[in-house]
Amino acid sequence: MMAQSYLLQNAQRKHPPVETALFDLFKIGPGPSSSHTIGPMKAGADFAKCCAELPQATLSQATCVHVTLFGSLSATGSGHGTDVAVLAGLLGNTPENCPPTLLPNLKKTPSSRHKMCLGNYEIPVGLADIEFGPLQHSAPYSNTLHIALSDASGKSLFDKEYYSVGGGFLQWKGWTPPERGKPVHPYGTMRELSARLQETGLALHELILENEMAITGMGRPAIYEQLESIMDAMYDSVRRGLAASGRLPGTLGVWRKAGGLWERAKSHSLPIGKGMCLLNAYAFAVAEENAAGGVIVTAPTCGAAGVMPALLYAMRNDLNVGERALREGLLASAAVGMLAKHNAGIAGAEVGCQGEIGVASAMAAAMLAHARGYTADVVENAAEIALEHHLGLTCDPVGGYVQIPCIERNAMGAIKAGNAVLLATSEENGQHLVSLDAAIMAMGEIGREMNVKFKETSKGGLAVSMVEC
Ligand code: SF4
Numbered sequence: 001m002m003a004q005s006y007l008l009q010n011a012q013r014k015h016p017p018v019e020t021a022l023f024d025l026f027k028i029g030p031g032p033s034s035s036h037t038i039g040p041m042k043a044g045a046d047f048a049k050c051c052a053e054l055p056q057a058t059l060s061q062a063t064c065v066h067v068t069l070f071g072s073l074s075a076t077g078s079g080h081g082t083d084v085a086v087l088a089g090l091l092g093n094t095p096e097n098c099p100p101t102l103l104p105n106l107k108k109t110p111s112s113r114h115k116m117c118l119g120n121y122e123i124p125v126g127l128a129d130i131e132f133g134p135l136q137h138s139a140p141y142s143n144t145l146h147i148a149l150s151d152a153s154g155k156s157l158f159d160k161e162y163y164s165v166g167g168g169f170l171q172w173k174g175w176t177p178p179e180r181g182k183p184v185h186p187y188g189t190m191r192e193l194s195a196r197l198q199e200t201g202l203a204l205h206e207l208i209l210e211n212e213m214a215i216t217g218m219g220r221p222a223i224y225e226q227l228e229s230i231m232d233a234m235y236d237s238v239r240r241g242l243a244a245s246g247r248l249p250g251t252l253g254v255w256r257k258a259g260g261l262w263e264r265a266k267s268h269s270l271p272i273g274k275g276m277c278l279l280n281a282y283a284f285a286v287a288e289e290n291a292a293g294g295v296i297v298t299a300p301t302c303g304a305a306g307v308m309p310a311l312l313y314a315m316r317n318d319l320n321v322g323e324r325a326l327r328e329g330l331l332a333s334a335a336v337g338m339l340a341k342h343n344a345g346i347a348g349a350e351v352g353c354q355g356e357i358g359v360a361s362a363m364a365a366a367m368l369a370h371a372r373g374y375t376a377d378v379v380e381n382a383a384e385i386a387l388e389h390h391l392g393l394t395c396d397p398v399g400g401y402v403q404i405p406c407i408e409r410n411a412m413g414a415i416k417a418g419n420a421v422l423l424a425t426s427e428e429n430g431q432h433l434v435s436l437d438a439a440i441m442a443m444g445e446i447g448r449e450m451n452v453k454f455k456e457t458s459k460g461g462l463a464v465s466m467v468e469c
Contacts, residue, residue, distance in 0.1 A: 015188025019180065020338045022212045022331070023226055027168050027298045028233045029095025030103055031290030032402035034302040035143050035347045035456075036073060036080035039164025041098065044089020046170070047147045047160055052119045054149075054158055059121045061151040065090060068133040071142035072349035073164065075135050075457040079250060079400025081107065081293060083130040086145065090116050090125055095168065103293045104249065118149075135457065141165055142349045142455065166347025166355070167300045183211040190339055190380055190436040197376050204376045205331035227327050230297055234286070234309035235316070237296045241285025248291045250401045257407075258285035278318055279418060280411040283310035287410040291403045300337040300346045303353075303395075303402050304360035306410030308333065311364040311417055321371050329371030333363035336383045339436065344444030348395030348456040351447025357406075357413040358390025358443065362436075364417035365424070374425060377432075382424035384436040386417050391439070392446055394454035396461030405462055 029038045067086050069077045077083060084106040088098055091114055116125040137144060141163035148159035161173040185200060185207050187193040197207060212223055241258045248254045258281050265277035287306035290296045299308035315321040337346065340359040345351040365382040398404040424432070453460030
C-alpha cells in the first residue's frame with residue numbers, strides 16, 4: 001500500500017522533459033573527478049576564450065589572473081587536481097584534447113610560470129595564482145570558482161563566476177541553457193519514458209537515439225561513430241589500468257591492484273569467483289587510471305568511471321556480447337543516467353556517492369539487461385535494484401584523493417550491477433514493487449538532507465576516521 005501511494009504521488013507531479021544530450025553525459029577526459037577536474041578545466045578554457053575576445057585596449061592592461069576555489073572545490077581540490085585542471089584550461093587545454101601527461105607534469109612543477117594567451121597578448125600564470133577559498137559561500141552551487149583578470153594595480157578587468165555542477169557539466173552566473181532542439185519523445189520520469197515506449201512501440205535504445213538526433217541535430221551515423229569512440233576509450237582505460245603497476249600519485253601510498261586481480265581471475269577455479277574477480281579487475285583498472293589522472297569516460301562521473309567499463313569490457317570479452325548489442329545497451333543506460341541527473345543529481349558534492357557509484361551501477365545494470373534482450377520493464381527494475389542498494393552512500397574521499405574508498409567502490413558498484421540484473425531477471429511480471437522514479441526521488445531527498453561534511457569535503461566519514469584511528 002505504501003509503495004502504491006508513493007507511486008501515485010510521483011505520477012501526479014509535473015516533470016519538465018529531460019534534455020541532456022548523450023555526449024554531455026559520456027565525456028572523454030582526464031581524471032580524477034568530473035566536477036573537480038573536467039568542470040574546472042572547462043572553466044579555465046572558457047575564461048581564456050572570453051578574455052581573448054576582450055577589446056585590445058583592455059587586454060593591453062592585463063597583467064595577471066587570479067582564481068578562487070570555493071566549497072568542495074577548495075576542500076578537496078588539491079587531492080582532486082582542481083588547481084592543475086584550471087591552470088591547464090587557462091593555458092588553452094580542454095578535457096577532450098588534454099595530453100594525458102599534462103596534469104601530472106603541471107603538478108610536479110608547482111612554482112613554474114606559464115604563458116596564458118590573450119589574443120595578441122600573453123600574461124604569466126601558475127599554480128600560485130590559484131587560491132583555495134572558504135568552504136562556506138553564498139553562490140548557488142557548492143562547486144564554485146571565480147576567475148578574474150586584473151591590471152597591475154589589482155583592478156579587475158574581467159571576471160566570471162563558474163559552477164561545476166557535476167559530471168563535468170559547467171554553468172556560470174547568468175548562464176542560460178544552450179539553444180537546442182527539443183526531444184521528439186519527451187519524458188521527465190521513468191514512468192513517462194515507459195509511456196512513450198508503449199505509445200511508439202520503439203525499443204528503449206531507439207527512443208534515446210531519436211531524442212538525441214532531435215536535441216543535437218546529429219545524424220545516426222555521427223552518433224554511432226561517437227558512441228564507438230566512447231566505447232573505445234572505455235576499453236583503452238581498462239587495458240591501460242590492467243597493464244599498470246606501482247603506487248598511485250598522492251600521499252596515501254595506494255598500490256595499484258588491477259593487474260593482480262586480473263592474474264588471480266585467470267587461475268580462479270570457481271566460475272563465480274572468476275567472474276567476480278574479472279569485474280573487480282576491470283573496475284579497479286579504470287578507477288586506478290582515473291586516480292592517476294589518466295583519460296577515462298565520465299559514466300556518469302570520473303569518480304565512478306570504472307563501473308560501466310567493467311561491465312562493458314566483461315560483456316564484450318568474457319560474455320561475447322556483440323558490438324551492436326553493446327551499443328544499444330550503452331544507449332539504454334544513458335536514459336538512467338539522464339533521469340538521475342534530471343531528478344536528483346549525479347555529483348558527490350551535491351548528493352553524495354549514491355549519485356556517482358549508485359547511478360553508475362544503475363546505468364551498468366540497465367546496459368547489461370538491455371544488451372541481453374530483456375524488456376524495458378526488466379531494464380528499469382535492474383537499474384532500480386542497483387540504485388536502491390546504494391541509497392545513502394556518502395562521499396568521503398580520504399585526503400581528498402579519489403582513491404579510498406572510491407576505487408573499491410567502483411568494483412562494488414560493478415558487482416552490484418551484475419547482481420541487480422540477476423535479481424530483476426528472476427522476478428515474475430508485477431512482482432517488482434519499487435519504481436526507478438521512487439529510487440531516484442529517494443536519492444534526491446537523501447542528498448538534500450545529507451550533512452555537507454559527507455558531500456566531497458573530506459571533513460567526515462572515512463576521510464576523518466581513517467586518519468584518526
Ligand atoms: S567517494 Fe564516491 S562520490 Fe566521492 S569522490 Fe569517491 S567515487 Fe566520487
